[in-house]
Amino acid sequence: MAYKMNRRGIVKGIAASTLAVPFINLRAATAQSGPIPIGVVTPLSGPVQLIGNFVRHGAEIGAAHVNDNGGINGRPIELVFRDSKANPNDASVAARELVGSGTNLQLGTISSAVALAMGPLLESEGGVVITTGAGTEKINHENYNPHVFRVGDSPVSRNAGLVRHIVESRPDLRKWGGIIPDHEYGRTTWKIFEATMRKAVPEMTGEEAEIAEPILVPYGSGDYRNYIAQAMRMDVQGIYTSVYGGDAVTLYQQAKPFGLFDKIDVLLDSANEFLVATAMGDQTPAHWSGFHWYYEANKGNPLSDDLYAKYVEATGDTYPMGWAAEAHAAVLAYAGAIEKAGSTETDDVIAGLKGLRFDSATGERHIRAEDNQAVKNAELAYIEPSSTAPAGFEVTDYVSLDGEKVVEPARPGQMLDTSNL
Amino acid sequence: MYDVGMTVFNGLAWAMATFLVAAGLTLIFGILHILNFAHGGFFMIGAYVSYTVMIALGGALPLWLYLIGAMVAGVVVGLLGWAVDMLVFRRLRDVDDAYSLIATYALLLLCGGVVQLIWGLNYLGVMPPPVLNSVIFLGDMFMPTYTIFIILCGVLVYVGLELFIAKSQTGRLIRVVAADPWMAQLLGLNVKRIYLFTVILSFALAGLAGGLLMPNQSLSPELGGIFLLQAFGVIILGGMGSIRGAFLAAIVLGLIESFGVYFFPQYPGIFFLLALAIILLIKPEGIMGREQTA
Numbered sequence: 001m002a003y004k005m006n007r008r009g010i011v012k013g014i015a016a017s018t019l020a021v022p023f024i025n026l027r028a029a030t031a032q033s034g035p036i037p038i039g040v041v042t043p044l045s046g047p048v049q050l051i052g053n054f055v056r057h058g059a060e061i062g063a064a065h066v067n068d069n070g071g072i073n074g075r076p077i078e079l080v081f082r083d084s085k086a087n088p089n090d091a092s093v094a095a096r097e098l099v100g101s102g103t104n105l106q107l108g109t110i111s112s113a114v115a116l117a118m119g120p121l122l123e124s125e126g127g128v129v130i131t132t133g134a135g136t137e138k139i140n141h142e143n144y145n146p147h148v149f150r151v152g153d154s155p156v157s158r159n160a161g162l163v164r165h166i167v168e169s170r171p172d173l174r175k176w177g178g179i180i181p182d183h184e185y186g187r188t189t190w191k192i193f194e195a196t197m198r199k200a201v202p203e204m205t206g207e208e209a210e211i212a213e214p215i216l217v218p219y220g221s222g223d224y225r226n227y228i229a230q231a232m233r234m235d236v237q238g239i240y241t242s243v244y245g246g247d248a249v250t251l252y253q254q255a256k257p258f259g260l261f262d263k264i265d266v267l268l269d270s271a272n273e274f275l276v277a278t279a280m281g282d283q284t285p286a287h288w289s290g291f292h293w294y295y296e297a298n299k300g301n302p303l304s305d306d307l308y309a310k311y312v313e314a315t316g317d318t319y320p321m322g323w324a325a326e327a328h329a330a331v332l333a334y335a336g337a338i339e340k341a342g343s344t345e346t347d348d349v350i351a352g353l354k355g356l357r358f359d360s361a362t363g364e365r366h367i368r369a370e371d372n373q374a375v376k377n378a379e380l381a382y383i384e385p386s387s388t389a390p391a392g393f394e395v396t397d398y399v400s401l402d403g404e405k406v407v408e409p410a411r412p413g414q415m416l417d418t419s420n421l
Numbered sequence: 422m423y424d425v426g427m428t429v430f431n432g433l434a435w436a437m438a439t440f441l442v443a444a445g446l447t448l449i450f451g452i453l454h455i456l457n458f459a460h461g462g463f464f465m466i467g468a469y470v471s472y473t474v475m476i477a478l479g480g481a482l483p484l485w486l487y488l489i490g491a492m493v494a495g496v497v498v499g500l501l502g503w504a505v506d507m508l509v510f511r512r513l514r515d516v517d518d519a520y521s522l523i524a525t526y527a528l529l530l531l532c533g534g535v536v537q538l539i540w541g542l543n544y545l546g547v548m549p550p551p552v553l554n555s556v557i558f559l560g561d562m563f564m565p566t567y568t569i570f571i572i573l574c575g576v577l578v579y580v581g582l583e584l585f586i587a588k589s590q591t592g593r594l595i596r597v598v599a600a601d602p603w604m605a606q607l608l609g610l611n612v613k614r615i616y617l618f619t620v621i622l623s624f625a626l627a628g629l630a631g632g633l634l635m636p637n638q639s640l641s642p643e644l645g646g647i648f649l650l651q652a653f654g655v656i657i658l659g660g661m662g663s664i665r666g667a668f669l670a671a672i673v674l675g676l677i678e679s680f681g682v683y684f685f686p687q688y689p690g691i692f693f694l695l696a697l698a699i700i701l702l703i704k705p706e707g708i709m710g711r712e713q714t715a
Contacts, residue, residue, distance in 0.1 A: 047643045050542040182689050218690025222638060222647040223438060225431040225568065226682040227689065232563070233424075249544045249639030256548070257556055257565035257637075279544035279639055 119145025292322020437575025451662025462532025467631025491632025498628025
């Protein structure tokens with residue numbers, strides 16, 4: 001059989017090759033020399049851009065730190081940003097495009113839905129992602145995937161830590177209620193809160209905890225008065241809430257005139273860090289909030305001090321929030337894993353990340369080899385309104401709890417077992 | 422009794438907050454037949470303008486300054502309405518509805534971008550003026566004064582609009598143009614000017630609503646969408662373009678939402694949508710139909 005080559009055939013061949021170029025995996029070309037690209041797929045627009053900005057700054061400061069110290073085996077890190085819009089579809093397109101262009105190492109996921117979508121996608125595409133704030137427990141339990149890592153605290157360490165601290169510091173409080181968002185994250189956090197409270201109170205006091213049915217509130221509502229009226233009917237001493245962001249600000253603002261916060265002794269806020277306090281200023285209700293990273297709790301740690309100083313310098317904002325530290329830690333984890341593995345290939349980096357111990361803005365973290373979950377300190381701060389502080393609020397107490405004592409046992413592939421929290 | 426009273430009170434609060442946003446939306450639809458997706462965006466800008474006025478004047482303001490802030494928001498957004506009519510709405514009058522939807526949706530996105538550029542991404546919030554930041558007890562019932570104020574504002578805006586449309590010369594002209602713009606033009610009315618006035622009034626109502634509802638509401642570029650779905654539900658159920666219909670629909674939906682949450686707390690936020698669907702199945706033209714336009 002003879003093949004005849006003509007001009008039209010050559011043109012077709014060149015055109016086909018040109019079209020195929022973007023789909024050819026370029027990793028081989030970039031794997032061993034030049035800058036190491038790390039994709040940051042995070043919300044850079046849309047409703048969650050506020051959080052995405054923390055991730056962006058944290059990753060940039062982390063990369064600058066590594067590069068200023070000689071890079072990874074002499075190679076600098078180069079961050080490649082893509083907008084996930086906190087949406088699984090957009091994030092998947094961005095992640096796939098990055099892997100296709102040679103950026104197999106990624107970070108920046110803050111949405112649970114995106115984190116859950118990334119596992120199967122990156123497994124098939126040959127990439128790896130480190131999440132920097134995604135709250136679902138499923139990524140290290142029933143939806144565990146070896147290509148997804150979490151360098152931040154699991155929802156268990158955050159919420160169980162919050163409960164254990166409160167039970168130890170206020171053993172007199174036995175009656176609890178909750179206001180939680182009516183979606184998967186809200187129900188998960190409540191499950192952890194309730195299980196830990198039912199265990200910790202008897203351990204501490206010898207008496208049973210009384211826990212009311214939680215009040216479920218819709219996402220993105222402008223009016224929470226009906227739910228606040230329900231909360232006013234509860235006979236409780238403390239309220240736990242995992243209502244988040246703008247919803248939390250609206251809820252707190254509307255609850256204040258009802259006197260809800262005067263009626264209870266303690267308000268536990270799962271994760272708002274300074275989001276509520278910076279919005280409400282001196283009208284902020286006193287509350288304990290969980291933090292990914294609270295810089296005052298880490299003063300003296302050079303990584304934390306450097307992160308705080310550079311963040312303030314870059315933004316002028318003196319209240320950085322913990323997502324910045326999680327992105328910072330993700331960059332440092334990649335640096336440690338690549339150095340350990342001596343390679344940027346996905347399988348080698350996964351092997352390097354598993355069991356990795358590395359320094360971060362919250363002290364040493366280690367990533368469990370079994371379920372890719374980091375063990376890190378759980379940080380909590382007590383925020384109170386203040387008539388003297390310029391921002392109208394101040395942190396009057398904080399704790400940093402040993403991660404080993406609050407993280408759940410590794411159970412990859414299995415649902416969270418609340419009986420052993 | 423306490424529970425029923427509180428549930429009705431909260432339902433009315435939901436209703437009047439939603440009506441304040443929906444009033445301008447239904448007015449513009451009644452006259453120009455434009456489903457203005459950008460209404461939520463201009464409501465949001467009104468809230469931010471009012472916030473800026475409040476902060477510039479020192480934060481916790483007396484009631485009269487808070488009201489002035491809300492009115493400034495109404496004026497600023499009304500002027501934006503003038504610009505939007507000149508630049509956008511005039512070009513949409515003779516084109517298919519789909520173009521209006523796309524254009525107003527683009528305007529909504531633009532509003533979000535403008536807010537982000539001027540005020541940033543951080544959540545912002547202010548509390549009501551001190552006089553409205555208290556609670557009135559009626560037996561076992563506790564009613565925040567700010568919520569009572571919002572209910573009164575909703576009623577006042579409704580009564581004012583009804584009187585304006587029914588009794589004033591301009592209101593009558595608006596009704597004529599709404600009923601038959603072609604005939605109104607033949608009779609020598611300046612239809613273009615009446616359209617412009619309606620747009621400015623509608624936008625000013627959005628700005629005023631933003632200014633009035635701004636305390637007790639977190640401000641962020643997401644705010645534009647928060648009341649929009651409720652407001653659309655209210656004007657659809659009320660009969661597109663009917664102010665009276667929107668007012669009644671807001672009360673009906675507010676009470677259903679409130680009692681729904683009371684009886685079935687495990688299903689928050691669905692009763693408004695459920696009621697809307699069921700009532701429209703029974704009465705697809707809405708409560709007032711089309712005969713009450715504007």
